[in-house]
């Protein structure tokens with residue numbers, strides 16, 4: 001069986017949906033499971049609904065209408081008849097959303113978030129499944145929540161592999177399936193999400209459980225490039241990357257592949273192809289066992305909106321194990337993701353990411369015992385296989401606040 005994944009960028013409009021048809025006709029669609037994300041930036045739009053709902057904002061209905069109209073505009077372009085069954089499906093899903101908003105009693109933001117944002121994937125997969133069925137690609141829409149089982153750690157749920165393997169292996173391997181990325185279900189039957197951009201990971205979970213022959217992620221770029229083309233000129237296509245090299249790149253923040261995607265694939269030696277949905281003739285990137293990187297070039301990874309924090313003891317004592325243990329405990333409590341660490345006798349610096357808006361609380365707590373200086377909104381650059389020229393290129397981007405080098409990987413925090 002093959003697994004395909006189409007992300008939001010590939011299904012952002014009717015042209016994108018029609019393009020899936022082209023891809024499937026070109027590549028074949030037997031014995032295939034297709035994982036699809038929410039259309040375009042719909043997850044961000046659903047996040048606005050969550051915020052408006054939690055803040056009891058008067059803009060709530062406006063945000064709901066925006067997401068509804070976005071999907072209806074696409075279906076109007078895709079389906080010719082004035083009244084189509086898909087309209088009823090969309091109404092039903094928005095009915096479920098309203099039902100949740102009215103009956104919900106919980107004040108747990110993360111729980112509410114997962115119950116709401118998941119509608120993006122439910123809507124996109126319904127629309128695409130209908131469209132393919134009408135265009136002679138008979139397929140089976142399945143609710144991923146019946147298959148990917150997780151704990152109840154909302155917004156960052158952990159997969160219960162035992163249950164997930166058992167349910168996924170029940171799927172008939174001779175069919176074409178369409179399902180949602182990003183979502184799972186906790187044992188008390190609530191929707192969970194696997195973390196932003198988690199659909200790649202969903203696809204890898206299916207590939208692993210189905211012992212798939214390959215996973216193909218269809219993208220709006222030629223494949224994995226040696227840098228993000230939105231921020232770097234003259235990027236180069238990486239034709240071959242070993243699992244380990246790809247894991248390192250994803251770990252440092254190469255957003256083109258979700259970091260959790262690679263381990264399950266490596267474990268079963270399932271090749272990952274990253275290909276352009278616009279350019280079906282091109283082979284793109286293969287991530288597999290084999291040479292670590294072809295061509296062997298420096299790779300640049302950037303992480304924006306970082307906070308560089310320097311922490312020193314108030315009594316000028318050395319930063320030793322007991323202080324570090326204290327600091328890590330507080331970082332963990334406030335779910336701050338540490339992307340870089342540098343330690344000296346008198347100060348400890350960390351470059352962190354504040355996904356859950358907890359930085360102020362962290363500061364309040366840590367300032368009780370330590371002296372803090374910090375820079376917000378800095379950029380962390382990582383260069384894999386760094387050369388002098390590559391480092392210079394990054395140093396020209398601004399003031400270097402911190403630089404660290406380990407075995408060919410150089411990291412710079414730039415203001």
Ligand SMILES: Nc1ncnc2c1ncn2[C@@H]1O[C@H](COP(=O)(O)OP(=O)(O)O)[C@@H](O)[C@H]1O
Nearest residue numbers: 007008009010221223224225227228230255256
């Ligand atoms: N190393 C890289 N190689 C290719 N694309 C990259 C890289 N780093 C970042 N990107 C960006 O990732 C985008 C595609 O990923 P993403 O937005 O996550 O797509 P999708 O919605 O399909 O998951 C590209 O348009 C590109 O700008």
Ligand SMILES: N[C@@H](CC(=O)OP(=O)(O)O)C(=O)O
Nearest residue numbers: 007008037043196197198199
């Ligand atoms: N829709 C989710 C999951 C996802 O992976 O999306 P994409 O494949 O478009 O990055 C998100 O935006 O986070």
